[in-house]
Amino acid sequence: MIEIDGLKKSFGSKHVLRGVNLHIARGESLVVIGGSGTGKSVLLKCILGLVRPDTGTIAVNGAPVAETREAFLSRFGMLFQGAALFDSLSVWQNVAFRLLRGPERRTKEEARKTAVEKLARVGLGPEVADLFPAELSGGMQKRVGLARAIATDPTVIFFDEPTTGLDPIMAGVINDLINSVVREMGATAITITHDMSSVRAIADKVAMLHDGKIRWHGPIDEMDTTDDPYVSQFIHGRAEGPIAAIR
Numbered sequence: 001m002i003e004i005d006g007l008k009k010s011f012g013s014k015h016v017l018r019g020v021n022l023h024i025a026r027g028e029s030l031v032v033i034g035g036s037g038t039g040k041s042v043l044l045k046c047i048l049g050l051v052r053p054d055t056g057t058i059a060v061n062g063a064p065v066a067e068t069r070e071a072f073l074s075r076f077g078m079l080f081q082g083a084a085l086f087d088s089l090s091v092w093q094n095v096a097f098r099l100l101r102g103p104e105r106r107t108k109e110e111a112r113k114t115a116v117e118k119l120a121r122v123g124l125g126p127e128v129a130d131l132f133p134a135e136l137s138g139g140m141q142k143r144v145g146l147a148r149a150i151a152t153d154p155t156v157i158f159f160d161e162p163t164t165g166l167d168p169i170m171a172g173v174i175n176d177l178i179n180s181v182v183r184e185m186g187a188t189a190i191t192i193t194h195d196m197s198s199v200r201a202i203a204d205k206v207a208m209l210h211d212g213k214i215r216w217h218g219p220i221d222e223m224d225t226t227d228d229p230y231v232s233q234f235i236h237g238r239a240e241g242p243i244a245a246i247r
C-alpha cells in the first residue's frame with residue numbers, strides 16, 4: 001500500500017534520513033519509534049509531501065506520491081500532536097473542517113450531521129458540538145481531533161504523538177479508541193510515538209528509526225524478544241546501551 005524505498009533527506013550537513021526502506025500493507029497499523037531528533041517527523045512529512053526527499057521514492061498503491069499528492073491527501077486523515085484544533089471554530093466546525101471545503105464539500109447541514117456522528121463514534125455527545133476547543137479538557141480535545149481525522153472516512157490515518165500531554169488513564173482510553181476506530185474502518189495507520197503503552201496498544205508492526213535508517217522492523221509480538229540491543233534499550237528505557245544518551 002505504502003512503499004518507501006531509499007529515502008534520504010539532509011538539512012545542510014545534517015543527514016537525517018540516510019536510506020529508509022519501509023513497506024506498509026493495506027490495513028496495517030505501523031508504529032514508528034526512535035529517540036528524539038532521529039527523524040520520525042521528517043519521515044512523516046516526506047510521506048505527506050510536506051518535505052521533499054533528496055533521493056528515494058514513496059509510492060501509494062504503486063503510484064509515486066509526488067505525482068498523486070492531491071488524490072492521496074484527499075484519502076488521508078491526521079491527528080496532530082496536541083490535537084491542533086482551531087480555537088475560533090466550534091467543535092463541529094473543527095470536525096467538519098474538510099467536509100466544508102474543497103471540491104467535494106457538503107452542505108452545512110450534512111457536514112454537521114456527519115460531525116455529530118463522528119463525535120458519537122469517539123464517545124462525545126451532541127451537546128459538545130457547539131462548544132469551543134478552549135471549553136474542553138485535553139482528553140476531549142484529543143477525541144475531537146480523532147473525530148476530525150476520521151471525518152472523511154480516510155483509507156490512511158497518521159497519528160503524531162497521539163497521547164502526548166495526557167495522563168496514563170486518558171492515554172489508555174485514547175489508545176483503545178484509536179485501535180477500535182482504525183480496525184473498524186479498515187484503515188492503514190502510521191503512528192509516531194514515544195509512548196510504549198501506545199505502541200503496545202496500537203501496533204501490528206513496529207519500525208525503529210535510528211541513525212537515519214530503519215534499525216528494526218517487525219511484528220509487535222517480536223519486539224520484546226528481539227535480541228537487537230538498540231530496540232531492547234529503547235523499549236526498556238535504559239540509560240545504558242548502544243544508544244548514546246545526552247546527560
Ligand SMILES: Nc1ncnc2c1ncn2[C@@H]1O[C@H](COP(=O)(O)OP(=O)(O)OP(=O)(O)O)[C@@H](O)[C@H]1O
Pocket residue numbers: 011014016034035036037038039040041042043
Ligand atoms: N526544516 C528543517 N530544517 C533543518 N533541520 C530540520 C528541519 N526539520 C527537521 N530538522 C532536523 O532533523 C532532525 C530530526 O527531526 P525530527 O523532528 O524529525 O525528529 P523526531 O524524531 O520527530 O524527534 P522528536 O521525537 O523529538 O519529535 C532534527 O535534528 C531536526 O533539527
